[in-house]
Amino acid sequence: MSNHVETKAHGKGHKPGSRNSITALKSEQTNSNQPKDKRLGSKKPISLVVNETKTNIPKTQPKAKLVNENKAPDQTEKWTLELDQLEQDEKLADLLSRFDDGETLNANEMAELNKKTDRHAWLLEKLGLAEEELSEEDALLAEFENAKLDKGDFE
Template identity: 40%
Template sequence: MIKKKTKLSRAEINEQSRLLKRKKKHKGLPSGSRINQTNQSTTKTTQTVSDSRIGSKKPIPLIVTETTSSITKTHSNAKTIDVKKLSPEKELQELENNPYLEQLLDMVEDDLQLSIQQQQDLNTMLDRIDELMQQLGYVDDELIEETEMQEDIMSLLKRR
């Protein structure tokens, strides 16, 4: 009483494999399930459902202009020093530690072109530092006279 298995023909094997493949194919969720769920929930409703995959609508400038450069932003953020309230020592210290002045000096060292406003700012800050150093006695008068004498000698040599 042992039953013998009958051999299946090639056509029957192919039919069974097609059925198994069809069953396997229908497992899982249908494609596009995220999109279909959001569309079904918004049918005939005035509510707007925000899709997390959509980014900001803010326009992004493709060309860098003068107003968007970091140099002008730091200039607008640079704090002004009130001369009347600070002692010369503190004013000199704040001028030397000014980030805008450091940035301008770095640009000069890198041989970058400064705008007219930046050049004026640099000149006024450096002139004020020179005045404060002379007030505080940090600059030798002999050194100044020596440089003036060298300039006079250079101008005489150039005349020849």
């Protein structure tokens, strides 16, 4: 057997004390080759005191849309005529009475009934004729709020 002791191979790696000089060389190279990062800082001054917020007012104001005043009465007249036609529709009245009596309606009749009643409710709402029905609890609450409370009522 040989008395050969394994040692560090000569010529590989850096010379002693080179770690400080390598970083200095790298920093010099990065500064010269690459442009500076623009995100690092801004030269724009900022105020340290809160000022009033500026609102962006457009230079040209949008023109107001002209509403045709004659159009609204015509529309309400059309709606009232349609509402009158729905209320005088004999077929709708027949379907409603059959539905209220508990008869089963076929799919076509049920679809027509739903369509016409929805349209009737929409027309009432648009014309301002719809009466909002209060639930039982709301009705009791309204009755309580409107009632006059006298000392004699509780005895």
